[in-house]
Amino acid sequence: MAAQASDSPTASANLQELQLFPEEGPATLLPELPPELRNVARLLEKAFHDSAQLPGAFSNFCAAAYVKPEWAGAASEYLTTLFEEKEDLLAEMTRVPDLIIELGSGHYSLTFMVASRWAAKADLARLTRLAEALIATQSKMNTPEVVDLMMALTTSLAISRYPRAEHLLLAAESHVTEEQQESLAEARLWLGAGRIVRGCTQEARDLWDKRLRRPRVEWTWESPEECAALSQLSECLDTHDPAAGLFRAVVPTCWWDLMVVCERERAELESALSGARITARQQPEPHQGSSPKTVVRQPIIIWRGIPFFFGGLVGAWALLLGLKFSSYDLVRQPAESPTITFKPAETETNPSESNHPNAVWRREQAAQILTEMPELRAVAEKIGLGDWPQYEHLLKGLTLDFPKDDFRYQKLLLLLHLDPPSNEEIRKQVPLMLAEMRQDSTVIELWEKLVYPGSPNAADIQNAALRTQHDKKEAWSPTQRALLSRIGASSVKAP
Secondary structure, three states, X not given: OOOOOOOOOOHXXXXXXXXXXXXXXXXXXXXXOOHHHHHHHHHHHHOOOOOOOHHHHHHHHHHHHOOOHHHHHHHHHHHXXXXXXXXXXXXXXXXXXXXXHHHHOOOOHHHHHHHHHXXXXXXXXXXXXXXXXXXXXHHHOOOHHHHHHHHHHHHHHOOOOHHHHHHHHHHHHXXXXXXXXXXXXXXXXXXXXXXXXXXXXXXXXHHHHHHHOOOOOOOOOOOHHHHHHHXXXXXXXXXXXXXXXXXXXXXXXXXXXXXXXXHHHHHHHHXXXXXXXXXXXXXXXXXXXXXXXXXXXXXXXXXXXXXXXXXXXXXXXXXXXXXXXXOOOOOOOOOOOOOOOOOOOOOOOOOOHXXXXXXXXXXXXXXXXXXXXXXXXXXXXXXXXXXXXXXXXXXXXXXXXXXXXXXXXXXXXXXXXXXXXXXXXXXXXXXXXXXXXXXXXXXXXXXHHHXXXXXXXXXXXXXXXXXXXXXXXXXXXXXXXXXXXXXXXXXXXXX
């Protein structure tokens, strides 16, 4: 991913004035900002070294700067210059809607810099939100720079967030130029790797995400998490897949050799069975009245348990590798995310529910959605106080304001999962609406997070999981159906 836009001049070329704050801020060169932005820019510089004042000053500057597309270029150039040695801090404070406004204005410096920092820190949550926003607005932005960004995001999200990456590449492919074919090939390769493990658990995909990107590291393969990742991979990997080479570079050599042998023996067995069926069909029927010959049939053992058995086998091999395990934690959202004030669902909850890690996570995620899309607050609050017949068309995506193909409709369903309404019928229908709209690993990830002791909508999600894995059986992979069954059968009672 490029660190800055190709069409952006260097910072020094834009600088007109010298604004020096020797005691309160950094010595910076102020670019040609519109007059309306100069005061908030000076306040931002004065608060530059004050950790308590800086977030507010930064927010005020962005609120003033990214309201007109014609201001976005100068504002972004100013921010990237001001935070030249504090890129991580800038990336932490920047909001996705402001980046979309910058891209729509034909400028790219801030987006490219911030996205590169998110990628370097494996901040998949923010990268995912940027990808979702690009999917929703890409029809209005198809410049080569934006297409480059979309393909880079595809590569970054392909393993851990496969559905988002797939949608992103589909949106970008029709706009790829001849000069971008190499980047397109790389994005497709990583998307292929993501397709291989899309049915694995989120924990396994996160492990593969890190290791595939660092193939020169001598990874350990002895912990239960590592053995589980290998076992799950054995169920879905085809060693002849073009993307399989990414996995071969990091898995144990003995594991890969066993996989190749297993695939060869399976192919030989299938070939033998196919030949036996053809021979059987070609045998003439015995004539009536003749004594039928006694045919001694050799028993044919069909190795239906290959994936399960092989997974255990390679796990045992992996346990022989006595190397040290290194954990991997994704960058989480800042703890100071604003809290929401929705009325909690009036259902029986575990007294410790509010302290459960997943309960904390759901509150943080809901707060982030409302921060990015504050217009959803009023809609969610109305739904929270209403009943199913009143909002049935809205929740089914049948209204002009929130049609099913609108990005905001998906966000609304997500928000209602995180902060479920008090009405019992609406709580029951929301997971069903999500399962009706999409069948992918993202839905499973969300439901796994929200089914825990004391969760206000755990039972509704469990019912939806069992129903969708039955009603839409062909849409889910075998591994995904197993995960849905596990969600539906899991116990969420307080210990």
